[in-house]
Amino acid sequence: MPGSTEEQKDTNESSLQGFASLCGTFAVGLFILTFVFQNFAIPSASMASTLLVGDHVLVERATLAPPDSLAHFMPYRELRRGEPVVFYKPVEDANGENILVKRVIGIPGDRIHLRHGIVYLNGVAQNEPYAAKPTYANYDPYRDDFPSIPPARGSNVTAEWSLDLPTHIQDEDLVVPPGSYFVMGDNRTNSLDGRYWGLVPRSNLIGRPLLVYWSFETPEDQQYKTSPSEQASFALHEFVHFFDQTRWRRTFHMVE
Numbered sequence: 392m393p394g395s396t397e398e399q400k401d402t403n404e405s406s407l408q409g410f411a412s413l414c415g416t417f418a419v420g421l422f423i424l425t426f427v428f429q430n431f432a433i434p435s436a437s438m439a440s441t442l443l444v445g446d447h448v449l450v451e452r453a454t455l456a457p458p459d460s461l462a463h464f465m466p467y468r469e470l471r472r473g474e475p476v477v478f479y480k481p482v483e484d485a486n487g488e489n490i491l492v493k494r495v496i497g498i499p500g501d502r503i504h505l506r507h508g509i510v511y512l513n514g515v516a517q518n519e520p521y522a523a524k525p526t527y528a529n530y531d532p533y534r535d536d537f538p539s540i541p542p543a544r545g546s547n548v549t550a551e552w553s554l555d556l557p558t559h560i561q562d563e564d565l566v567v568p569p570g571s572y573f574v575m576g577d578n579r580t581n582s583l584d585g586r587y588w589g590l591v592p593r594s595n596l597i598g599r600p601l602l603v604y605w606s607f608e609t610p611e612d613q614q615y616k617t618s619p620s621e622q623a624s625f626a627l628h629e630f631v632h633f634f635d636q637t638r639w640r641r642t643f644h645m646v647e
Contacts, residue, residue: 434614437576441521445609450477452598479595482549482588493574493584502564508535521577529580537586538565552589600646606638
């Protein structure tokens, strides 16, 4: 029958087009998940209350990636003051917390110091409503008047930063060198950040957290439970308590 061959041909072409479309969709999705976005779970309270332990955030990687002549269409741009950023910690961490999220306080060339927990950027006191300030009861001279005094022996300051810090101080200000950033957590009195381990090189940047797509009530010590049995136990806990311990009000919460 003349029509049968034509119909079979149309059906084969439609099948091939459908398969090609599916492959194209898969390739685009794989590109987006690999090069544009990344999942990151908040492990500590150092960015509270902006980000909570158990927040799962979508990290946009493309705009902070090093420019590539083969991908000039991507919207690359430099990191800006005040932005939260996800990055590789510049020093090895014994507890395995090597990817962090903090807020950018200073970009190359900026002069920074703290007085009683208030950040002075290029001589101007900053209004940071999201940042926790020290009280009389928990005041720490190294942390809250950084960098006015040398770190005490036995403190949380790394040995490398103790030696490197003085080379970046001019007139009681920390001067951020080219190709580096100074970052701190919003929970200023409970954040082991740039004051303790130094500057973040440009090459360590991963991306900017955009939004919280899921938030689950998680104890802060969960980050230290790394054995397969402990992780499996918490995964089961998440499954059982998905509905009653998910922080629904934080779903699709934008990170600012």
